[in-house]
Amino acid sequence: MSWSVIGCxxxxxxxxxQPTLRSAxxQPTLRSAxxQPTSRSTEPVHVDxxxxxxxxxxxxxxxxxxxxxxxxxxxxxxxxxxxxVTPPKYTVALSSESFYNAYDLDGNTAWxxxxxxxxxxxxxDTVLHTVDAGLTWQAAPLPIPTDYSPIPGNDFxxxxxxxxxxxxxxxxxxxxxxxxxxAVAILHTMDGGKTWTKVYDDGKVVQFQPEPSPAIPGRLPxxxxxxxxxxxxxxxISFRNTSNGWVSLLGGNDYVTHDAGHSWQQQMLQPPPSLxxxxxxxxxxxxxxxxxxxxxxxxxxxxxxxxVTHDGGMTWHxxxxxxxxxxxxxxxxxxxxxHGWTTDGHxxxxxxxxxxxxxxxVPDVSFEYVLQLDFVSVTIGWAIIGPDRTNPSELLKTTDGxxxxxxxxxxx
Numbered sequence: 001m002s003w004s005v006i007g008c009x010x011x012x013x014x015x016x017x018q019p020t021l022r023s024a025x026x027q028p029t030l031r032s033a034x035x036q037p038t039s040r041s042t043e044p045v046h047v048d049x050x051x052x053x054x055x056x057x058x059x060x061x062x063x064x065x066x067x068x069x070x071x072x073x074x075x076x077x078x079x080x081x082x083x084x085v086t087p088p089k090y091t092v093a094l095s096s097e098s099f100y101n102a103y104d105l106d107g108n109t110a111w112x113x114x115x116x117x118x119x120x121x122x123x124x125d126t127v128l129h130t131v132d133a134g135l136t137w138q139a140a141p142l143p144i145p146t147d148y149s150p151i152p153g154n155d156f157x158x159x160x161x162x163x164x165x166x167x168x169x170x171x172x173x174x175x176x177x178x179x180x181x182x183a184v185a186i187l188h189t190m191d192g193g194k195t196w197t198k199v200y201d202d203g204k205v206v207q208f209q210p211e212p213s214p215a216i217p218g219r220l221p222x223x224x225x226x227x228x229x230x231x232x233x234x235x236x237i238s239f240r241n242t243s244n245g246w247v248s249l250l251g252g253n254d255y256v257t258h259d260a261g262h263s264w265q266q267q268m269l270q271p272p273p274s275l276x277x278x279x280x281x282x283x284x285x286x287x288x289x290x291x292x293x294x295x296x297x298x299x300x301x302x303x304x305x306x307x308v309t310h311d312g313g314m315t316w317h318x319x320x321x322x323x324x325x326x327x328x329x330x331x332x333x334x335x336x337x338x339h340g341w342t343t344d345g346h347x348x349x350x351x352x353x354x355x356x357x358x359x360x361x362v363p364d365v366s367f368e369y370v371l372q373l374d375f376v377s378v379t380i381g382w383a384i385i386g387p388d389r390t391n392p393s394e395l396l397k398t399t400d401g402x403x404x405x406x407x408x409x410x411x412x
Contacts, residue, residue, distance in 0.1 A: 039065075040061075040064075041062050041392060042059045043392045044059050044384055044393055044394065045058050045059065045070075045393065047384060048374060050104065050106055050107045052377060053078045055075055055107070056073065056075075056104050057072075057075070058073070058092075069086075070086075070091070070093065071086045071092075072084070072086045072112060072134060073085065076133070079382070079395070079397060082410045082411060083134070085133065087112065087137040089116060090114045090115065090139065091114050091115055091116075091117045092112050092113070093115070103169070105163050107133065109129075109130065110134070111128065111130075111163065111193055112127075113128075113171070114128055125141060125142050125144050126139050127140045127193045131166075140193050140194050142171070142173075142187065143196055143198055144173075159173050162237055168188075168189065168190055170187065170189075170199075170237055170245065170261055171196065172236075172237040172247065173187065174234070181232075182233045183203065183222070184200075184234050185198055185200065185201040185202065186198070186199050186201075186261045199260060199261040200263075219264065220234060220249070221249070232249045232252050233249070233250045234250075235283065235284075236248045236284040237284060238284035240290070241290070243257075244256070244312065244313060246267070246295075246313070248284045249282065250281050251279065251281065253269060254267050254282045254295070267313075269295075271305070272319075272321065275302050276302055277301065279299075280299055282297045282298075283298075285313060286334060287312075287313075289337070291309070292310055293337070294306050294307065294308055294354065294355070295307040295308075295313075295316055296330045296332065296342075298324055302321050303321035304323070304324035304342055305320075305321050305355070306318075307319070319355035322349045325343055325344050325345045325370070331372060331373055333373045333374050335375050338353055339352050339378060341402065342373070343370055343373060345367055345368050345370060347361060348361040348373075348402045350402065352378075361403060364405060366385075367385070368388075369387070369388055370386070378401055379399055380398070380399055381397070382395060382396065383395075383397075383398075384396075395407065
């Protein structure tokens with residue numbers, strides 16, 4: 001096995017795989033932008049392209065250095081022009097995990113979480129749904145649990161949304177909003193978000209409250225091996241179909257459900273042989289067919305390992321570790337079961353065989369502050385580069401597989 005290093009000029013040389021990884025840091029939050037000539041600015045924080053021409057983007061409105069609101073944009077010409085389709089009279093929630101408070105199914109259909117702009121206190125209690133690329137939005141109230149404890153005045157709402165088709169979707173609402181333990185409620189819709197039913201609820205918990213040992217069958221844990229000094233954050237949720245889904249536990253293993261989220265069981269993942277690591281951060285899987293999917297796992301400091309399934313997630317098989325940024329979120333993108341990209345903040349790593357071998361690409365821009373990668377083909381992709389001391393965040397586009405990148409303005 002060997003890796004290839006490809007520079008912008010296209011030269012190639014074989015190198016031995018010696019993965020390194022910067023230590024994982026706490027959950028990423030939006031960094032304050034550097035002072036700008038004007039007191040009002042907008043910065044991209046997420047992009048999700050469905051095709052080479054059609055997709056969505058989120059921007060944040062910043063006034064005098066303070067976050068004000070989240071704006072939703074749509075493009076149908078590959079990012080050359082963007083239309084502001086933010087739902088009127090509502091404030092769209094921004095999560096510290098970027099686009100988890102919104103989900104798009106195709107170029108016309110999307111859901112976002114928010115609240116009425118006039119609401120006090122602020123609490124994400126409404127799902128907004130569009131089927132016409134944001135021209136119109138329908139609002140549906142959420143059955144907010146009585147034990148939901150949003151932080152007053154906090155616009156960063158820890159919530160995850162996923163859909164498997166136009167009708168069936170789930171929301172994982174973090175009841176304690178970043179406090180320990182991370183208690184969640186899971187809501188399910190079968191009518192496209194018009195109504196929601198609670199299928200799972202951790203209930204009201206006390207900070208650092210021990211959990212029963214042994215664990216209650218079917219429940220999600222709060223701590224690693226019941227140790228209150230090792231809390232688990234429930235990082236994401238995804239489903240393969242209307243019954244089978246996964247919740248990622250940052251610091252533990254993924255948990256799987258076979259009954260639409262009512263009960264959960266641990267799914268053990270075996271690390272590659274001889275892999276030395278201190279921490280393991282699994283992410284939620286992505287499926288490309290009813291049987292084929294990938295599941296990224298960050299083994300700090302050994303690297304990122306892509307697990308592959310060909311039986312619908314019943315079993316997972318590890319591949320070759322690769323350098324990884326290690327920020328507690330998966331910065332990468334697979335366009336099918338074989339082809340994907342990730343980064344360590346310096347280079348891009350590309351695989352065409354599900355992560356068994358990787359090719360290193362040297363981009364012509366700095367990826368030190370990369371927040372997201374999004375590809376739709378082997379040549380066309382986008383990246384969000386976060387703000388540094390002198391520059392705000394920006395959206396970049398590549399048309400040569402990641403070798404060269406050009407800025408894209410998300411404006412009307």
